[in-house]
Amino acid sequence: MSRRRTGGPELNPRQIRVLYCISREYISSGKPVSSKQVLEHSNLKFSSATVRNDMRKLEFLGYIYQPHTSSGRVLTDKGFRFYLDSVKTITEDLQESNVAIAIRRTSFVGDIEHLLQGMTRILARAVSGFVVIEKPKLDKLVVNSVSISRITKGYLNVSIVTDLGVSLNTTVFVGPAEFDIDNFQRYVNLAVVGKTIGEIRNGIKNVELRYDEWHDKRLQDIISFLQSIFDKENEEKYYRYGLEFIIANEHLDSSDVSGLVRSVENPKNLEMLLSSFGDVDENMVFIGDEVGRDELKNFALFVSPYSRKDEKIGNIFVISPKLTYYEKINAYLSFSINRLSEVFSNR
Structure with a gap:
Protein backbone atom coordinates (compact mmCIF):
# COMPACT_ATOMS: atom_id res chain seq x y z
CA MET A 1 0.00 0.00 0.00
CA SER A 86 -4.53 21.34 12.81
CA VAL A 87 -3.45 20.40 16.31
CA LYS A 88 0.33 19.93 16.14
CA THR A 89 1.16 22.54 18.76
CA ILE A 90 1.86 21.52 22.36
CA THR A 91 -0.69 22.93 24.81
CA GLU A 92 0.63 25.03 27.68
CA ASP A 93 -1.16 23.05 30.37
CA LEU A 94 0.81 19.91 29.37
CA GLN A 95 3.92 21.32 30.98
CA GLU A 96 2.47 20.95 34.47
CA SER A 97 0.23 17.92 33.93
CA ASN A 98 0.59 14.84 36.12
CA VAL A 99 2.00 12.86 33.20
CA ALA A 100 4.57 15.54 32.39
CA ILE A 101 5.66 15.61 36.01
CA ALA A 102 5.98 11.81 36.04
CA ILE A 103 8.07 11.86 32.85
CA ARG A 104 10.26 14.63 34.28
CA ARG A 105 10.83 12.61 37.46
CA THR A 106 11.66 9.49 35.46
CA SER A 107 14.31 11.42 33.53
CA PHE A 108 16.32 11.81 36.74
CA VAL A 109 16.79 8.02 37.02
CA GLY A 110 20.48 7.25 36.60
CA ASP A 111 20.02 3.73 35.26
CA ILE A 112 19.24 4.08 31.54
CA GLU A 113 17.48 0.71 31.41
CA HIS A 114 15.07 1.77 34.17
CA LEU A 115 14.67 5.21 32.61
CA LEU A 116 13.56 3.78 29.26
CA GLN A 117 11.33 1.13 30.83
CA GLY A 118 9.66 3.70 33.05
CA MET A 119 9.11 6.18 30.24
CA THR A 120 7.60 3.45 28.05
CA ARG A 121 4.98 2.66 30.69
CA ILE A 122 4.19 6.28 31.58
CA LEU A 123 3.76 7.30 27.94
CA ALA A 124 1.58 4.25 27.13
CA ARG A 125 -0.75 5.06 30.04
CA ALA A 126 -0.88 8.74 29.09
CA VAL A 127 -1.93 8.13 25.48
CA SER A 128 -3.84 4.84 26.04
CA GLY A 129 -1.82 3.26 23.27
CA PHE A 130 0.99 0.84 22.52
CA VAL A 131 4.42 2.42 22.98
CA VAL A 132 7.78 1.16 21.74
CA ILE A 133 11.04 2.86 22.70
CA GLU A 134 14.09 1.84 20.74
CA LYS A 135 17.21 1.41 22.81
CA PRO A 136 20.13 3.68 21.87
CA LYS A 137 21.76 2.16 18.80
CA LEU A 138 24.57 -0.02 20.11
CA ASP A 139 26.94 0.71 17.26
CA LYS A 140 27.07 4.38 18.32
CA LEU A 141 27.91 3.66 21.99
CA VAL A 142 31.46 4.02 23.30
CA VAL A 143 32.79 1.28 25.60
CA ASN A 144 33.82 2.65 28.99
CA SER A 145 34.78 -0.59 30.70
CA VAL A 146 34.56 -4.39 30.56
CA SER A 147 34.26 -6.45 33.75
CA ILE A 148 34.83 -10.21 33.69
CA SER A 149 34.01 -12.67 36.46
CA ARG A 150 33.91 -16.46 36.64
CA ILE A 151 30.47 -18.06 36.98
CA THR A 152 31.55 -21.67 36.99
CA LYS A 153 34.22 -23.75 35.36
CA GLY A 154 34.49 -22.78 31.69
CA TYR A 155 31.92 -19.95 31.88
CA LEU A 156 32.53 -16.23 32.38
CA ASN A 157 30.09 -13.37 33.00
CA VAL A 158 30.96 -10.27 30.98
CA SER A 159 29.51 -6.84 31.78
CA ILE A 160 30.15 -3.97 29.35
CA VAL A 161 29.41 -0.39 30.42
CA THR A 162 29.06 2.29 27.74
CA ASP A 163 29.28 6.07 27.78
CA LEU A 164 25.49 6.53 28.04
CA GLY A 165 25.23 4.19 30.99
CA VAL A 166 23.72 1.45 28.83
CA SER A 167 25.15 -1.89 29.92
CA LEU A 168 25.42 -5.19 28.09
CA ASN A 169 25.66 -8.44 30.00
CA THR A 170 26.44 -11.80 28.51
CA THR A 171 27.80 -15.21 29.39
CA VAL A 172 30.76 -16.58 27.45
CA PHE A 173 32.01 -20.15 27.29
CA VAL A 174 35.83 -20.26 27.29
CA GLY A 175 36.40 -23.95 27.88
CA PRO A 176 38.14 -25.77 30.73
CA ALA A 177 41.52 -24.05 30.39
CA GLU A 178 42.62 -22.04 33.44
CA PHE A 179 44.03 -18.54 33.04
CA ASP A 180 44.48 -15.32 34.95
CA ILE A 181 41.13 -13.45 34.74
CA ASP A 182 42.60 -10.17 36.02
CA ASN A 183 45.24 -10.10 33.30
CA PHE A 184 42.72 -11.19 30.69
CA GLN A 185 40.32 -8.42 31.72
CA ARG A 186 43.12 -5.85 31.58
CA TYR A 187 44.04 -6.77 28.00
CA VAL A 188 40.42 -6.84 26.86
CA ASN A 189 39.92 -3.32 28.26
CA LEU A 190 43.08 -2.11 26.52
CA ALA A 191 41.66 -3.45 23.26
CA VAL A 192 38.18 -1.94 23.38
CA VAL A 193 37.84 0.96 25.85
CA GLY A 194 37.31 4.25 24.01
CA LYS A 195 36.06 2.58 20.82
CA THR A 196 32.44 2.47 19.67
CA ILE A 197 30.76 -0.91 19.45
CA GLY A 198 30.38 -0.28 15.71
CA GLU A 199 34.14 0.22 15.36
CA ILE A 200 34.80 -2.95 17.35
CA ARG A 201 32.39 -4.97 15.24
CA ASN A 202 33.77 -3.66 11.97
CA GLY A 203 37.39 -4.20 12.91
CA ILE A 204 37.07 -7.29 15.11
CA LYS A 205 39.60 -9.25 13.07
CA ASN A 206 42.18 -6.47 13.25
CA VAL A 207 41.95 -5.34 16.87
CA GLU A 208 44.98 -3.27 17.70
CA LEU A 209 46.31 -4.19 21.15
CA ARG A 210 48.42 -1.41 22.57
CA TYR A 211 50.37 -3.72 24.87
CA ASP A 212 51.43 -6.89 23.08
CA GLU A 213 52.92 -8.98 25.85
CA TRP A 214 51.37 -12.39 25.14
CA HIS A 215 52.17 -14.96 22.52
CA ASP A 216 49.99 -15.51 19.46
CA LYS A 217 47.72 -18.10 21.10
CA ARG A 218 46.75 -15.71 23.87
CA LEU A 219 46.16 -12.89 21.38
CA GLN A 220 43.88 -15.18 19.43
CA ASP A 221 42.03 -16.02 22.65
CA ILE A 222 41.27 -12.32 23.14
CA ILE A 223 40.09 -11.85 19.56
CA SER A 224 37.82 -14.92 19.79
CA PHE A 225 36.53 -13.64 23.11
CA LEU A 226 35.68 -10.24 21.60
CA GLN A 227 33.93 -11.90 18.67
CA SER A 228 31.75 -13.91 21.03
CA ILE A 229 30.65 -10.69 22.77
CA PHE A 230 30.33 -8.09 20.03
CA ASP A 231 29.28 -10.16 17.02
CA LYS A 232 25.82 -10.82 18.44
CA GLU A 233 22.98 -9.31 16.40
CA ASN A 234 20.05 -10.83 18.30
CA GLU A 235 19.93 -8.55 21.33
CA GLU A 236 16.52 -7.13 22.28
CA LYS A 237 16.32 -3.69 20.70
CA TYR A 238 13.07 -2.33 22.13
CA TYR A 239 11.09 -1.64 25.27
CA ARG A 240 7.35 -2.00 24.67
CA TYR A 241 4.18 -1.65 26.69
CA GLY A 242 0.47 -0.95 26.31
CA LEU A 243 -1.31 -3.77 24.47
CA GLU A 244 -3.95 -3.83 27.22
CA PHE A 245 -5.01 -0.30 26.23
CA ILE A 246 -5.48 -1.41 22.63
CA ILE A 247 -7.48 -4.48 23.69
CA ALA A 248 -9.77 -2.33 25.88
CA ASN A 249 -10.49 0.26 23.16
CA GLU A 250 -14.18 0.22 22.26
CA HIS A 251 -13.62 1.45 18.70
CA LEU A 252 -11.51 -1.55 17.65
CA ASP A 253 -12.82 -5.03 16.89
CA SER A 254 -11.13 -8.37 17.47
CA SER A 255 -9.59 -8.46 13.98
CA ASP A 256 -7.96 -5.06 14.57
CA VAL A 257 -6.51 -6.21 17.89
CA SER A 258 -5.28 -9.56 16.57
CA GLY A 259 -3.69 -7.81 13.57
CA LEU A 260 -1.70 -5.54 15.85
CA VAL A 261 -0.72 -8.37 18.19
CA ARG A 262 0.64 -10.37 15.25
CA SER A 263 2.64 -7.35 14.15
CA VAL A 264 4.26 -6.48 17.49
CA GLU A 265 4.38 -9.49 19.84
CA ASN A 266 7.10 -11.37 17.96
CA PRO A 267 10.41 -9.42 18.01
CA LYS A 268 11.12 -10.21 14.34
CA ASN A 269 7.65 -9.03 13.25
CA LEU A 270 8.04 -5.88 15.34
CA GLU A 271 11.44 -5.19 13.78
CA MET A 272 10.00 -5.67 10.28
CA LEU A 273 7.13 -3.27 11.01
CA LEU A 274 9.23 -0.50 12.55
CA SER A 275 12.10 -0.76 10.07
CA SER A 276 9.63 -0.41 7.18
CA PHE A 277 9.33 3.31 8.03
CA GLY A 278 12.98 3.87 7.20
CA ASP A 279 15.38 6.28 8.85
CA VAL A 280 13.15 8.92 10.45
CA ASP A 281 14.75 12.29 11.19
CA GLU A 282 11.66 14.22 12.30
CA ASN A 283 8.28 13.70 13.94
CA MET A 284 6.03 11.77 11.58
CA VAL A 285 2.54 10.28 11.74
CA PHE A 286 1.16 7.56 9.49
CA ILE A 287 -2.63 7.23 9.45
CA GLY A 288 -4.66 4.25 8.27
CA ASP A 289 -3.53 3.15 4.81
CA GLU A 290 -0.34 5.20 5.21
CA VAL A 291 0.87 2.60 7.74
CA GLY A 292 1.20 0.25 4.79
CA ARG A 293 -0.47 -2.86 6.26
CA ASP A 294 -4.07 -3.88 5.74
CA GLU A 295 -4.32 -5.37 9.26
CA LEU A 296 -3.33 -1.97 10.70
CA LYS A 297 -5.63 0.19 8.57
CA ASN A 298 -7.59 1.31 11.65
CA PHE A 299 -4.48 2.51 13.48
CA ALA A 300 -2.21 5.55 13.45
CA LEU A 301 1.53 5.22 14.04
CA PHE A 302 3.52 8.11 15.49
CA VAL A 303 7.32 8.07 15.35
CA SER A 304 9.83 10.58 16.65
CA PRO A 305 13.63 10.37 17.02
CA TYR A 306 15.55 11.22 20.18
CA SER A 307 19.15 12.31 20.13
CA ARG A 308 22.37 12.98 21.98
CA LYS A 309 23.27 16.55 21.09
CA ASP A 310 22.88 16.51 17.28
CA GLU A 311 23.23 12.75 16.83
CA LYS A 312 20.11 10.62 16.53
CA ILE A 313 20.41 7.50 18.71
CA GLY A 314 16.90 6.00 18.78
CA ASN A 315 13.16 6.37 18.12
CA ILE A 316 9.93 6.39 20.09
CA PHE A 317 6.88 4.83 18.43
CA VAL A 318 3.26 5.18 19.52
CA ILE A 319 0.59 2.98 17.93
CA SER A 320 -2.96 4.15 18.57
CA PRO A 321 -6.42 3.65 17.08
CA LYS A 322 -6.73 6.27 14.35
CA LEU A 323 -9.81 7.50 16.20
CA THR A 324 -7.80 9.31 18.87
CA TYR A 325 -6.84 12.73 20.21
CA TYR A 326 -3.86 13.46 17.99
CA GLU A 327 -2.94 16.66 19.83
CA LYS A 328 -2.65 14.73 23.10
CA ILE A 329 -0.35 12.07 21.65
CA ASN A 330 1.76 14.65 19.81
CA ALA A 331 2.13 16.69 22.97
CA TYR A 332 3.19 13.84 25.26
CA LEU A 333 5.44 12.32 22.60
CA SER A 334 7.22 15.64 22.03
CA PHE A 335 7.62 16.14 25.76
CA SER A 336 9.10 12.64 26.16
CA ILE A 337 11.48 13.11 23.23
CA ASN A 338 12.73 16.39 24.66
CA ARG A 339 13.34 14.85 28.09
CA LEU A 340 15.20 11.83 26.66
CA SER A 341 17.34 13.98 24.40
CA GLU A 342 18.14 16.25 27.33
CA VAL A 343 19.18 13.28 29.52
CA PHE A 344 21.43 11.73 26.87
CA SER A 345 22.97 15.04 25.81
CA ASN A 346 24.06 15.72 29.39
CA ARG A 347 25.87 12.40 29.78
Whole structure:
Protein backbone atom coordinates (compact mmCIF):
# COMPACT_ATOMS: atom_id res chain seq x y z
CA MET A 1 0.00 0.00 0.00
CA SER A 2 1.09 3.55 -0.71
CA ARG A 3 2.11 5.87 2.09
CA ARG A 4 1.66 8.94 -0.07
CA ARG A 5 0.10 11.75 1.91
CA THR A 6 -3.35 12.67 0.69
CA GLY A 7 -3.87 16.20 -0.54
CA GLY A 8 -6.62 18.10 -2.27
CA PRO A 9 -8.00 21.47 -3.29
CA GLU A 10 -7.69 24.22 -0.71
CA LEU A 11 -10.66 24.61 1.61
CA ASN A 12 -12.12 28.00 2.37
CA PRO A 13 -12.02 29.24 6.01
CA ARG A 14 -15.65 28.26 6.69
CA GLN A 15 -15.15 24.72 5.40
CA ILE A 16 -12.02 24.37 7.52
CA ARG A 17 -14.00 25.35 10.63
CA VAL A 18 -16.80 22.91 9.75
CA LEU A 19 -14.32 20.08 9.16
CA TYR A 20 -12.54 20.82 12.43
CA CYS A 21 -15.85 20.68 14.33
CA ILE A 22 -16.74 17.38 12.64
CA SER A 23 -13.31 16.00 13.56
CA ARG A 24 -13.60 16.98 17.23
CA GLU A 25 -17.13 15.61 17.56
CA TYR A 26 -16.31 12.33 15.79
CA ILE A 27 -13.13 11.74 17.79
CA SER A 28 -14.98 12.54 21.01
CA SER A 29 -18.01 10.28 20.39
CA GLY A 30 -16.79 7.73 17.85
CA LYS A 31 -20.16 8.04 16.09
CA PRO A 32 -21.21 9.59 12.77
CA VAL A 33 -21.71 13.35 12.98
CA SER A 34 -24.71 15.21 11.56
CA SER A 35 -24.97 18.87 10.54
CA LYS A 36 -27.27 19.40 13.54
CA GLN A 37 -24.56 18.12 15.91
CA VAL A 38 -21.97 20.38 14.32
CA LEU A 39 -24.11 23.42 15.05
CA GLU A 40 -25.16 22.27 18.55
CA HIS A 41 -21.62 21.50 19.74
CA SER A 42 -19.80 24.49 18.26
CA ASN A 43 -20.00 28.25 18.10
CA LEU A 44 -20.49 28.30 14.33
CA LYS A 45 -23.03 30.93 13.25
CA PHE A 46 -23.94 29.39 9.91
CA SER A 47 -27.29 28.04 8.78
CA SER A 48 -27.89 24.27 8.76
CA ALA A 49 -28.23 24.42 4.96
CA THR A 50 -24.77 26.02 4.67
CA VAL A 51 -23.22 23.37 6.93
CA ARG A 52 -24.90 20.58 4.94
CA ASN A 53 -23.53 22.02 1.69
CA ASP A 54 -20.05 22.24 3.20
CA MET A 55 -20.30 18.65 4.39
CA ARG A 56 -21.20 17.53 0.87
CA LYS A 57 -18.17 19.42 -0.43
CA LEU A 58 -15.94 17.84 2.24
CA GLU A 59 -17.27 14.41 1.31
CA PHE A 60 -16.62 15.08 -2.38
CA LEU A 61 -13.03 16.07 -1.53
CA GLY A 62 -12.49 12.88 0.49
CA TYR A 63 -12.24 14.27 4.03
CA ILE A 64 -15.41 12.60 5.32
CA TYR A 65 -17.84 9.94 4.15
CA GLN A 66 -21.32 8.67 4.99
CA PRO A 67 -21.24 5.00 6.12
CA HIS A 68 -25.04 4.67 5.75
CA THR A 69 -27.52 6.75 3.80
CA SER A 70 -29.43 7.77 6.92
CA SER A 71 -26.39 8.47 9.10
CA GLY A 72 -24.04 11.40 9.63
CA ARG A 73 -20.44 11.59 8.41
CA VAL A 74 -17.21 10.07 9.73
CA LEU A 75 -13.60 10.95 9.00
CA THR A 76 -11.55 9.32 6.27
CA ASP A 77 -7.77 8.92 6.61
CA LYS A 78 -7.49 12.25 4.81
CA GLY A 79 -9.80 13.79 7.41
CA PHE A 80 -7.70 12.41 10.25
CA ARG A 81 -4.64 13.90 8.54
CA PHE A 82 -6.34 17.31 8.41
CA TYR A 83 -7.13 17.07 12.13
CA LEU A 84 -3.57 16.09 12.99
CA ASP A 85 -2.13 19.00 11.01
CA SER A 86 -4.53 21.34 12.81
CA VAL A 87 -3.45 20.40 16.31
CA LYS A 88 0.33 19.93 16.14
CA THR A 89 1.16 22.54 18.76
CA ILE A 90 1.86 21.52 22.36
CA THR A 91 -0.69 22.93 24.81
CA GLU A 92 0.63 25.03 27.68
CA ASP A 93 -1.16 23.05 30.37
CA LEU A 94 0.81 19.91 29.37
CA GLN A 95 3.92 21.32 30.98
CA GLU A 96 2.47 20.95 34.47
CA SER A 97 0.23 17.92 33.93
CA ASN A 98 0.59 14.84 36.12
CA VAL A 99 2.00 12.86 33.20
CA ALA A 100 4.57 15.54 32.39
CA ILE A 101 5.66 15.61 36.01
CA ALA A 102 5.98 11.81 36.04
CA ILE A 103 8.07 11.86 32.85
CA ARG A 104 10.26 14.63 34.28
CA ARG A 105 10.83 12.61 37.46
CA THR A 106 11.66 9.49 35.46
CA SER A 107 14.31 11.42 33.53
CA PHE A 108 16.32 11.81 36.74
CA VAL A 109 16.79 8.02 37.02
CA GLY A 110 20.48 7.25 36.60
CA ASP A 111 20.02 3.73 35.26
CA ILE A 112 19.24 4.08 31.54
CA GLU A 113 17.48 0.71 31.41
CA HIS A 114 15.07 1.77 34.17
CA LEU A 115 14.67 5.21 32.61
CA LEU A 116 13.56 3.78 29.26
CA GLN A 117 11.33 1.13 30.83
CA GLY A 118 9.66 3.70 33.05
CA MET A 119 9.11 6.18 30.24
CA THR A 120 7.60 3.45 28.05
CA ARG A 121 4.98 2.66 30.69
CA ILE A 122 4.19 6.28 31.58
CA LEU A 123 3.76 7.30 27.94
CA ALA A 124 1.58 4.25 27.13
CA ARG A 125 -0.75 5.06 30.04
CA ALA A 126 -0.88 8.74 29.09
CA VAL A 127 -1.93 8.13 25.48
CA SER A 128 -3.84 4.84 26.04
CA GLY A 129 -1.82 3.26 23.27
CA PHE A 130 0.99 0.84 22.52
CA VAL A 131 4.42 2.42 22.98
CA VAL A 132 7.78 1.16 21.74
CA ILE A 133 11.04 2.86 22.70
CA GLU A 134 14.09 1.84 20.74
CA LYS A 135 17.21 1.41 22.81
CA PRO A 136 20.13 3.68 21.87
CA LYS A 137 21.76 2.16 18.80
CA LEU A 138 24.57 -0.02 20.11
CA ASP A 139 26.94 0.71 17.26
CA LYS A 140 27.07 4.38 18.32
CA LEU A 141 27.91 3.66 21.99
CA VAL A 142 31.46 4.02 23.30
CA VAL A 143 32.79 1.28 25.60
CA ASN A 144 33.82 2.65 28.99
CA SER A 145 34.78 -0.59 30.70
CA VAL A 146 34.56 -4.39 30.56
CA SER A 147 34.26 -6.45 33.75
CA ILE A 148 34.83 -10.21 33.69
CA SER A 149 34.01 -12.67 36.46
CA ARG A 150 33.91 -16.46 36.64
CA ILE A 151 30.47 -18.06 36.98
CA THR A 152 31.55 -21.67 36.99
CA LYS A 153 34.22 -23.75 35.36
CA GLY A 154 34.49 -22.78 31.69
CA TYR A 155 31.92 -19.95 31.88
CA LEU A 156 32.53 -16.23 32.38
CA ASN A 157 30.09 -13.37 33.00
CA VAL A 158 30.96 -10.27 30.98
CA SER A 159 29.51 -6.84 31.78
CA ILE A 160 30.15 -3.97 29.35
CA VAL A 161 29.41 -0.39 30.42
CA THR A 162 29.06 2.29 27.74
CA ASP A 163 29.28 6.07 27.78
CA LEU A 164 25.49 6.53 28.04
CA GLY A 165 25.23 4.19 30.99
CA VAL A 166 23.72 1.45 28.83
CA SER A 167 25.15 -1.89 29.92
CA LEU A 168 25.42 -5.19 28.09
CA ASN A 169 25.66 -8.44 30.00
CA THR A 170 26.44 -11.80 28.51
CA THR A 171 27.80 -15.21 29.39
CA VAL A 172 30.76 -16.58 27.45
CA PHE A 173 32.01 -20.15 27.29
CA VAL A 174 35.83 -20.26 27.29
CA GLY A 175 36.40 -23.95 27.88
CA PRO A 176 38.14 -25.77 30.73
CA ALA A 177 41.52 -24.05 30.39
CA GLU A 178 42.62 -22.04 33.44
CA PHE A 179 44.03 -18.54 33.04
CA ASP A 180 44.48 -15.32 34.95
CA ILE A 181 41.13 -13.45 34.74
CA ASP A 182 42.60 -10.17 36.02
CA ASN A 183 45.24 -10.10 33.30
CA PHE A 184 42.72 -11.19 30.69
CA GLN A 185 40.32 -8.42 31.72
CA ARG A 186 43.12 -5.85 31.58
CA TYR A 187 44.04 -6.77 28.00
CA VAL A 188 40.42 -6.84 26.86
CA ASN A 189 39.92 -3.32 28.26
CA LEU A 190 43.08 -2.11 26.52
CA ALA A 191 41.66 -3.45 23.26
CA VAL A 192 38.18 -1.94 23.38
CA VAL A 193 37.84 0.96 25.85
CA GLY A 194 37.31 4.25 24.01
CA LYS A 195 36.06 2.58 20.82
CA THR A 196 32.44 2.47 19.67
CA ILE A 197 30.76 -0.91 19.45
CA GLY A 198 30.38 -0.28 15.71
CA GLU A 199 34.14 0.22 15.36
CA ILE A 200 34.80 -2.95 17.35
CA ARG A 201 32.39 -4.97 15.24
CA ASN A 202 33.77 -3.66 11.97
CA GLY A 203 37.39 -4.20 12.91
CA ILE A 204 37.07 -7.29 15.11
CA LYS A 205 39.60 -9.25 13.07
CA ASN A 206 42.18 -6.47 13.25
CA VAL A 207 41.95 -5.34 16.87
CA GLU A 208 44.98 -3.27 17.70
CA LEU A 209 46.31 -4.19 21.15
CA ARG A 210 48.42 -1.41 22.57
CA TYR A 211 50.37 -3.72 24.87
CA ASP A 212 51.43 -6.89 23.08
CA GLU A 213 52.92 -8.98 25.85
CA TRP A 214 51.37 -12.39 25.14
CA HIS A 215 52.17 -14.96 22.52
CA ASP A 216 49.99 -15.51 19.46
CA LYS A 217 47.72 -18.10 21.10
CA ARG A 218 46.75 -15.71 23.87
CA LEU A 219 46.16 -12.89 21.38
CA GLN A 220 43.88 -15.18 19.43
CA ASP A 221 42.03 -16.02 22.65
CA ILE A 222 41.27 -12.32 23.14
CA ILE A 223 40.09 -11.85 19.56
CA SER A 224 37.82 -14.92 19.79
CA PHE A 225 36.53 -13.64 23.11
CA LEU A 226 35.68 -10.24 21.60
CA GLN A 227 33.93 -11.90 18.67
CA SER A 228 31.75 -13.91 21.03
CA ILE A 229 30.65 -10.69 22.77
CA PHE A 230 30.33 -8.09 20.03
CA ASP A 231 29.28 -10.16 17.02
CA LYS A 232 25.82 -10.82 18.44
CA GLU A 233 22.98 -9.31 16.40
CA ASN A 234 20.05 -10.83 18.30
CA GLU A 235 19.93 -8.55 21.33
CA GLU A 236 16.52 -7.13 22.28
CA LYS A 237 16.32 -3.69 20.70
CA TYR A 238 13.07 -2.33 22.13
CA TYR A 239 11.09 -1.64 25.27
CA ARG A 240 7.35 -2.00 24.67
CA TYR A 241 4.18 -1.65 26.69
CA GLY A 242 0.47 -0.95 26.31
CA LEU A 243 -1.31 -3.77 24.47
CA GLU A 244 -3.95 -3.83 27.22
CA PHE A 245 -5.01 -0.30 26.23
CA ILE A 246 -5.48 -1.41 22.63
CA ILE A 247 -7.48 -4.48 23.69
CA ALA A 248 -9.77 -2.33 25.88
CA ASN A 249 -10.49 0.26 23.16
CA GLU A 250 -14.18 0.22 22.26
CA HIS A 251 -13.62 1.45 18.70
CA LEU A 252 -11.51 -1.55 17.65
CA ASP A 253 -12.82 -5.03 16.89
CA SER A 254 -11.13 -8.37 17.47
CA SER A 255 -9.59 -8.46 13.98
CA ASP A 256 -7.96 -5.06 14.57
CA VAL A 257 -6.51 -6.21 17.89
CA SER A 258 -5.28 -9.56 16.57
CA GLY A 259 -3.69 -7.81 13.57
CA LEU A 260 -1.70 -5.54 15.85
CA VAL A 261 -0.72 -8.37 18.19
CA ARG A 262 0.64 -10.37 15.25
CA SER A 263 2.64 -7.35 14.15
CA VAL A 264 4.26 -6.48 17.49
CA GLU A 265 4.38 -9.49 19.84
CA ASN A 266 7.10 -11.37 17.96
CA PRO A 267 10.41 -9.42 18.01
CA LYS A 268 11.12 -10.21 14.34
CA ASN A 269 7.65 -9.03 13.25
CA LEU A 270 8.04 -5.88 15.34
CA GLU A 271 11.44 -5.19 13.78
CA MET A 272 10.00 -5.67 10.28
CA LEU A 273 7.13 -3.27 11.01
CA LEU A 274 9.23 -0.50 12.55
CA SER A 275 12.10 -0.76 10.07
CA SER A 276 9.63 -0.41 7.18
CA PHE A 277 9.33 3.31 8.03
CA GLY A 278 12.98 3.87 7.20
CA ASP A 279 15.38 6.28 8.85
CA VAL A 280 13.15 8.92 10.45
CA ASP A 281 14.75 12.29 11.19
CA GLU A 282 11.66 14.22 12.30
CA ASN A 283 8.28 13.70 13.94
CA MET A 284 6.03 11.77 11.58
CA VAL A 285 2.54 10.28 11.74
CA PHE A 286 1.16 7.56 9.49
CA ILE A 287 -2.63 7.23 9.45
CA GLY A 288 -4.66 4.25 8.27
CA ASP A 289 -3.53 3.15 4.81
CA GLU A 290 -0.34 5.20 5.21
CA VAL A 291 0.87 2.60 7.74
CA GLY A 292 1.20 0.25 4.79
CA ARG A 293 -0.47 -2.86 6.26
CA ASP A 294 -4.07 -3.88 5.74
CA GLU A 295 -4.32 -5.37 9.26
CA LEU A 296 -3.33 -1.97 10.70
CA LYS A 297 -5.63 0.19 8.57
CA ASN A 298 -7.59 1.31 11.65
CA PHE A 299 -4.48 2.51 13.48
CA ALA A 300 -2.21 5.55 13.45
CA LEU A 301 1.53 5.22 14.04
CA PHE A 302 3.52 8.11 15.49
CA VAL A 303 7.32 8.07 15.35
CA SER A 304 9.83 10.58 16.65
CA PRO A 305 13.63 10.37 17.02
CA TYR A 306 15.55 11.22 20.18
CA SER A 307 19.15 12.31 20.13
CA ARG A 308 22.37 12.98 21.98
CA LYS A 309 23.27 16.55 21.09
CA ASP A 310 22.88 16.51 17.28
CA GLU A 311 23.23 12.75 16.83
CA LYS A 312 20.11 10.62 16.53
CA ILE A 313 20.41 7.50 18.71
CA GLY A 314 16.90 6.00 18.78
CA ASN A 315 13.16 6.37 18.12
CA ILE A 316 9.93 6.39 20.09
CA PHE A 317 6.88 4.83 18.43
CA VAL A 318 3.26 5.18 19.52
CA ILE A 319 0.59 2.98 17.93
CA SER A 320 -2.96 4.15 18.57
CA PRO A 321 -6.42 3.65 17.08
CA LYS A 322 -6.73 6.27 14.35
CA LEU A 323 -9.81 7.50 16.20
CA THR A 324 -7.80 9.31 18.87
CA TYR A 325 -6.84 12.73 20.21
CA TYR A 326 -3.86 13.46 17.99
CA GLU A 327 -2.94 16.66 19.83
CA LYS A 328 -2.65 14.73 23.10
CA ILE A 329 -0.35 12.07 21.65
CA ASN A 330 1.76 14.65 19.81
CA ALA A 331 2.13 16.69 22.97
CA TYR A 332 3.19 13.84 25.26
CA LEU A 333 5.44 12.32 22.60
CA SER A 334 7.22 15.64 22.03
CA PHE A 335 7.62 16.14 25.76
CA SER A 336 9.10 12.64 26.16
CA ILE A 337 11.48 13.11 23.23
CA ASN A 338 12.73 16.39 24.66
CA ARG A 339 13.34 14.85 28.09
CA LEU A 340 15.20 11.83 26.66
CA SER A 341 17.34 13.98 24.40
CA GLU A 342 18.14 16.25 27.33
CA VAL A 343 19.18 13.28 29.52
CA PHE A 344 21.43 11.73 26.87
CA SER A 345 22.97 15.04 25.81
CA ASN A 346 24.06 15.72 29.39
CA ARG A 347 25.87 12.40 29.78
